[in-house]
Amino acid sequence: MYKLVAIDMDETLLNDDAEITPKNVSVLKKAIKDGVKVVLNTGRSYLSVQENLKTLGIYQTKDQYVVSFNGGAIVENKDLKVVHVEGLAFDIVKQLFDISLRYYPESCIHVYTLDELYMWNVNQDEKDYLQPRGVEWTELQEPNIDFLKDTPITKIIININDMDKRLAFNEIARKEIGDKFKTTYSSGRYIEFNNISTDKGTGMLKLAEMLGIKPEETIAIGDNSNDLPMIEAAGVGVAVRNANEQVLSKADYICKRDNNHDAVAEAVDKFIYNKID
Numbered sequence: 001m002y003k004l005v006a007i008d009m010d011e012t013l014l015n016d017d018a019e020i021t022p023k024n025v026s027v028l029k030k031a032i033k034d035g036v037k038v039v040l041n042t043g044r045s046y047l048s049v050q051e052n053l054k055t056l057g058i059y060q061t062k063d064q065y066v067v068s069f070n071g072g073a074i075v076e077n078k079d080l081k082v083v084h085v086e087g088l089a090f091d092i093v094k095q096l097f098d099i100s101l102r103y104y105p106e107s108c109i110h111v112y113t114l115d116e117l118y119m120w121n122v123n124q125d126e127k128d129y130l131q132p133r134g135v136e137w138t139e140l141q142e143p144n145i146d147f148l149k150d151t152p153i154t155k156i157i158i159n160i161n162d163m164d165k166r167l168a169f170n171e172i173a174r175k176e177i178g179d180k181f182k183t184t185y186s187s188g189r190y191i192e193f194n195n196i197s198t199d200k201g202t203g204m205l206k207l208a209e210m211l212g213i214k215p216e217e218t219i220a221i222g223d224n225s226n227d228l229p230m231i232e233a234a235g236v237g238v239a240v241r242n243a244n245e246q247v248l249s250k251a252d253y254i255c256k257r258d259n260n261h262d263a264v265a266e267a268v269d270k271f272i273y274n275k276i277d
Contacts, residue, residue: 006041008222018132027265071203072154184226201229
């Protein structure tokens with residue numbers, strides 16, 4: 001019996017209009033009612049998914065959780081209680097910020113603390129992507145983050161739409177800083193940097209351990225490379241049909257449907273309720 005379902009948000013649970021389809025809502029509400037832990041496991045802040053929690057009926061609910069910042073924080077929905085944090089050292093964040101300024105000055109930079117998102121060089125493309133997803137931010141007035149030196153930082157991400165350039169950024173960063181961080185890629189637009197011991201898989205397993213749930217009793221559903229750690233760590237790793245090739249090659253199950261056509265409902269029906277699509 002599977003007891004926990006960890007679900008990526010963008011391009012997995014959310015359709016291309018940044019909405020949860022009615023079928024996904026109904027199936028997930030049934031699973032929640034039946035005692036399954038439905039956990040949004042996102043690279044974004046837990047603050048940006050509050051409206052989604054309302055849609056699923058677990059907003060401000062005790063003993064329900066969100067894993068956010070690619071595993072950088074676990075937050076109980078009730079009172080937004082942070083129960084676990086894995087941050088990224090400020091000196092590493094500052095070096096990554098400076099590398100972006102030097103090599104990719106046109107790129108938008110996101111720096112996440114536990115409760116704030118600071119962004120530099122916000123362009124219209126980023127606004128169009130983030131606003132429908134409920135993301136709020138503070139725009140930096142100058143390219144300097146020294147004011148965050150004593151503030152815990154959960155991750156830094158850079159918007160670079162070209163994958164070859166994202167890979168090149170990672171090579172530059174590792175040459176200049178060393179292997180002191182974990183790199184993932186998401187949404188066909190971001191390179192993301194977290195604490196070296198942190199990812200969506202470690203976050204999911206940490207929460208499962210806290211809840212007394214075994215790894216083999218978990219399901220993970222995703223589409224992009226930052227979802228791979230949880231897909232590989234789960235009892236069953238599921239790729240939605242629109243997942244990238246890397247995820248498709250590692251998943252235990254590939255949905256017949258994509259994020260616009262109830263893929264999450266398909267996976268939950270199959271593995272929780274043994275329904276054949």
